Amino acid sequence: MTVVEEEHPTVPLWRQGLRVFAENRLALVGAGMFVLLAALSFLGPLFYHTDQVHTDLTAVNLPAGSPGHPLGTDGVGYDQLGRLMLGGQTSIIVGLAAGVLATAVGTIWGAVAGFAGGWVDSAMMRVVDAMMSIPALFLFMLLAAIVTPSVPMLIFIIGAFAWLGPARLVRGEALSLRSREYVQAMRAMGGTGGRAVRSHIVPNAIGTVIVNATFQIADAILYVAYLSFLGLGVPPPAANWGGMLSDGLADTYSGHWWLLYPPGIAIILIVLAFNFIGDGLRDAFEVRLRRR
Incomplete structure (x- = not known):
């Protein structure tokens, strides 16, 4: 009797990863939170028109629920809801761009250092250690x-120094991966170090890279808040959630709670969103979790 083997079509890796991501409920919640915050920031001003350039001293510190001002106004008359939308644009753009820049630079630096080993690794990591010794x-x-703070300058400043953490993490992954059989087999067949880093080291460290990228984005948003709190952020009339939070802290003792809670909640939600998304992407990209 002839046994006919049932053929199972191979599922594309991207579809497997999408399925694993969809099975993570927190990842879907995080994605939904980010979409809502991004829509509020970038699409909201198209439907809710406010003047975020000229101050209005006749409408200072109006409470939340005032006619025409659902979240009230701040100390110079800016509509707080419109300010929240404008601030979200700056915070999201700087956070995403600086986080991606820092992760990309750190991934390349750490992968090259860990794969090369020897004096190359020592020299490259001493640079990282020296820079990390400075707060x-x-x-x-x-x-x-x-320099004059601006959105591109903040992205460059934060990204230029935030790559040190990812570099150390990826370097540790590279040290482990470079001794794997498939890497040794590729080198034995004449493969170059660059191809090994590009085709094996970085793809197999993608879980670490993705999870760390979420922290880098969150940290970038917080760094913008720190700089704005010290008066070194993007100058008015530009806004960001961190600057709004610092302004709200100054007015909290006067009972102006609507200046503090909306930007603070927005920061908390976007940080949680990127952490949830990062966990889902880690599972989706992790090779050992892909279903064959």
């Missing part, structure tokens, strides 16, 4: 005081 916030403050 990052101090460097950000110094550079922000020297």
